[in-house]
Amino acid sequence: MRTQVCIIGGGPAGLFLSHVLHEAGIASIVIERQTKAHVLGRIRAGVLEAGTVELLRRYGLAERMDRDGMPKDGTRIFWEGKDDFFIDVIRWTGRQMMVWGQTQITEDLYAARERDGAAMLFEVENVALHDVEASPFVTFEQDGETKRIDCDFIAGCDGFHGPSRMAIPADIRREYERVYPFGWLGIMVERPPMKELAYAYHSEGFAMASRRNPMLSRYYVQVPATDRVEDWSDDRFWEALHRRLPEHVHGEIETGPSIEKSIAPLRSFVAEPMRWGKLFLAGDAAHIVPPTGAKGLNLAFSDVFYLSRALITHYAEGSDHYLDSYSAMALRRVWAAENISWRMTRLLHVFPGEDPFDQKIRQNDFDLLVGSQDVQRAFAFEYMGLPFED
Ligand code: RFL
Ligand code: PHB
Numbered sequence: 113m114r115t116q117v118c119i120i121g122g123g124p125a126g127l128f129l130s131h132v133l134h135e136a137g138i139a140s141i142v143i144e145r146q147t148k149a150h151v152l153g154r155i156r157a158g159v160l161e162a163g164t165v166e167l168l169r170r171y172g173l174a175e176r177m178d179r180d181g182m183p184k185d186g187t188r189i190f191w192e193g194k195d196d197f198f199i200d201v202i203r204w205t206g207r208q209m210m211v212w213g214q215t216q217i218t219e220d221l222y223a224a225r226e227r228d229g230a231a232m233l234f235e236v237e238n239v240a241l242h243d244v245e246a247s248p249f250v251t252f253e254q255d256g257e258t259k260r261i262d263c264d265f266i267a268g269c270d271g272f273h274g275p276s277r278m279a280i281p282a283d284i285r286r287e288y289e290r291v292y293p294f295g296w297l298g299i300m301v302e303r304p305p306m307k308e309l310a311y312a313y314h315s316e317g318f319a320m321a322s323r324r325n326p327m328l329s330r331y332y333v334q335v336p337a338t339d340r341v342e343d344w345s346d347d348r349f350w351e352a353l354h355r356r357l358p359e360h361v362h363g364e365i366e367t368g369p370s371i372e373k374s375i376a377p378l379r380s381f382v383a384e385p386m387r388w389g390k391l392f393l394a395g396d397a398a399h400i401v402p403p404t405g406a407k408g409l410n411l412a413f414s415d416v417f418y419l420s421r422a423l424i425t426h427y428a429e430g431s432d433h434y435l436d437s438y439s440a441m442a443l444r445r446v447w448a449a450e451n452i453s454w455r456m457t458r459l460l461h462v463f464p465g466e467d468p469f470d471q472k473i474r475q476n477d478f479d480l481l482v483g484s485q486d487v488q489r490a491f492a493f494e495y496m497g498l499p500f501e502d
Contacts, residue, residue, distance in 0.1 A: 115141045118250050118263040120239055120276055122151055122232060125395030125412040126269030127221035132171055132420040134228055138427055141231040141261055143252060148234060155300060155372050157214040158322050158330060159406035161497040162207035164413045173220050180325055181212035188310035190358050197482050204492035213324045214409050241266055241279040245389035268393040276397050280388040292378035293464050296332045296403060297344055299373045303366035305329040311460055312357050318461045319356035334461050337377060346370050378402040380454055382446060385439040392438060394419050399446050404460060405453035410497055415442050417500055445498050452494040
């Protein structure tokens with residue numbers, strides 16, 4: 113097989129890239145390790161930056177989001193022993209975020225790709241990248257046969273555990289990492305959500321309330337990294353959530369049986385550069401953020417914005433300017449997201465072994481936010497994500 117861009121990974125980054133390239137008349141093949149049902153079964157992100165919302169609209173992927181998604185003006189922050197606080201993101205940035213699930217976006221991306229007759233291969237195994245500096249090709253196994261795709265470029269959109277990043281030689285690749293000693297236990301429940309999305313700091317640990325639609329709530333609590341899902345009955349989860357959220361909002365929490373329950377470990381990670389020869393990394397393949405800042409999916413979309421523009425400019429104008437600046441441009445946004453995600457994680461979670469000094473600094477960070485419009489404006493600017501560069 114031969115194509116212009118071989119895309120490894122059929123998650124949001126890979127699907128969106130193949131969609132945007134198709135609109136520009138550029139051929140791609142997506143290869144995905146899992147089945148489509150498996151990809152769609154993963155429950156993940158929920159909050160979209162205004163820039164991501166605009167991209168979905170620009171590429172004809174926003175019909176369902178605009179009908180069923182929930183525009184979000186800001187975020188409530190509950191703090192043990194303090195008054196509730198609302199960070200008014202729309203006031204400080206003039207831009208509106210959206211609560212809309214990654215699962216639904218991925219469904220819409222698959223629908224668009226199938227409508228346009230996309231080449232997508234599922235359940236591929238032993239994917240390997242070859243000759244990425246000169247004449248790239250990808251080999252893999254499917255249905256017991258070894259297959260090969262020759263291409264002009266490889267897009268590594270295969271998430272944190274995929275093989276693409278490792279195709280960048282070890283002496284070139286630099287990796288930066290923080291692993292946190294806790295994770296998020298998340299549950300999905302078919303009950304009306306709380307009034308607004310809320311983050312909570314409590315001396316027992318972080319908690320948060322989110323949603324997917326008017327009848328579907330998503331809640332999280334911080335748990336030790338060593339906990340397993342089996343350790344957490346629904347009852348234990350609801351009790352922890354109630355303890356960590358202030359009593360006056362308990363009436364807003366509608367409990368019920370969980371329809372999904374999982375633990376996500378928290379990690380900050382960046383691999384540089386994001387380009388090596390004809391290989392370009394996008395999304396979780398190159399970077400991971402803890403979910404606290406709601407940035408991971410948004411970064412996947414912004415990487416694809418930069419990468420698709422670079423590839424389109426290459427094919428349409430013969431200019432490699434954007435290909436050559438891809439890694440540096442994408443990384444500026446990535447590091448800004450790493451920064452706010454790390455600071456929000458530090459602000460809102462209890463770290464094992466922290467001492468009273470750490471706790472005082474945390475309290476002071478929150479007091480500064482509540483007490484200063486300048487700090488709120490800065491926070492809102494970062495939470496919204498940097499604008500895309502020309
Ligand atoms: P994905 O979604 O991991 O997709 C990569 C795809 O590559 C496939 N793959 C392979 N394919 C072929 N060969 C191989 N060898 C392969 N190895 C892997 C995988 O099967 C998969 O289909 O990466 P992508 O596309 O870069 O998208 C990134 C996002 O999924 C991720 O950043 C977000 O979900 C992060 N995230 C959030 N992001 C936000 O912007 N806002 C949020 O509110 C938000 N909340 C979250 C989150 C992530 C969470 N978890 C579970 C990690 C909340 C949670 C709890
Ligand atoms: C979610 O709805 O899953 C969600 C929302 C905000 C976050 C993380 C996850 O920061």
